[in-house]
Amino acid sequence: MIGFLKGKVVKLKSNLCLLEANGVGYICLISFQTYLKLKDKSEAFLWTYLQAKEDNLNLFGFFEEEEKEFFLKLISIPGIGPKMSLQILSHYPLEVIKEAISNQDTKKLSTIPGVGKKTAERLVLELKGVLPKEEKETLSIKEEAISALLNLGYNYKVADEVVSKALKEKGETTLEELILFSLKILGK
Numbered sequence: 001m002i003g004f005l006k007g008k009v010v011k012l013k014s015n016l017c018l019l020e021a022n023g024v025g026y027i028c029l030i031s032f033q034t035y036l037k038l039k040d041k042s043e044a045f046l047w048t049y050l051q052a053k054e055d056n057l058n059l060f061g062f063f064e065e066e067e068k069e070f071f072l073k074l075i076s077i078p079g080i081g082p083k084m085s086l087q088i089l090s091h092y093p094l095e096v097i098k099e100a101i102s103n104q105d106t107k108k109l110s111t112i113p114g115v116g117k118k119t120a121e122r123l124v125l126e127l128k129g130v131l132p133k134e135e136k137e138t139l140s141i142k143e144e145a146i147s148a149l150l151n152l153g154y155n156y157k158v159a160d161e162v163v164s165k166a167l168k169e170k171g172e173t174t175l176e177e178l179i180l181f182s183l184k185i186l187g188k
Contacts, residue, residue, distance in 0.1 A: 002026075002059065006045045012038055015090075017061055019044060028061030029082075032090035036157075037063040051082050058082065067094055077126045080119070087114050088123075093160060099143050101127045142167060145178045154186070162186055 005028070007021030014035050017028045028046055030038070038044055046061035047068040060082060062068040067089060074085035088097065091112040100108040101124055109120035142163055149159035159182075166182045167173075173181070 002048045002050050004045065004047050005061065007043070009038060009042055009044050015086075017044065017046065019046060019061070026059055028059050029086060030061045030063075031067065031086050033093055034061065034063040034067065049082075060086065064094075070094055070098070073127060074123075077122060079122070084114060088112055095142060095160075099140070104128065141173075141175050141178060144175050145182055148179050149182060149186075158186075 005019050005021045005026055007019045007026075009017060010020050010025060011018035012035065014032055015029060017030050017035075017038060019026050019028060028048060030046075034046075044063075046063065047065045048062070049060045049068060049071060051058040051060065060068075060071065062071065071082075071085050071089060074080055074088060075082050080088075091097075092100075097109075099105075104124045106117060106120035106124055109115055109123055110117055112120075115123070145163045145166075146156070146159045149162065150156065154162075162182045162185050163178065166178055166185055170178065170181050
């Protein structure tokens with residue numbers, strides 16, 4: 001089994017990364033979220049999952065270990081395979097997906113291409129207990145802080161990056177402190 005790969009990014013597309021590691025080129029299927037994190041990098045470290053079938057092998061790559069772990073939870077759900085799981089992880093950042101599951105927001109999950117109402121309901125049913133209580137609270141604070149920055153005119157990507165950085169630097173905090181610290185990072 002291949003647990004991770006570290007090497008040179010030879011080719012990058014929105015759904016795959018060709019990574020050279022020790023003279024061997026590995027084609028890793030990736031989510032769009034991983035692509036966004038890799039697009040300006042010449043070197044990469046990817047957590048991997050190898051799917052072995054009778055007729056082929058598929059290697060999936062993830063920028064963050066948390067994304068890989070969630071991918072493994074998704075593929076454990078009957079009827080949701082690796083490619084559908086990658087589609088789910090591609091459409092929204094992981095925090096947004098987890099928040100939608102925690103809030104049983106099947107309407108939001110149904111906006112993911114290939115995920116209908118029944119699949120969204122199955123995702124909620126199977127994964128609603130996947131988040132520890134503390135993580136749910138942190139995600140809620142994070143999403144509220146992102147929402148506040150969106151209301152101030154920042155785009156989602158900038159807001160998400162700044163709030164994530166603020167959470168890492170600040171640790172446990174209140175919503176107000178998180179928003180103020182995020183604005184401080186932005187130079188406001």
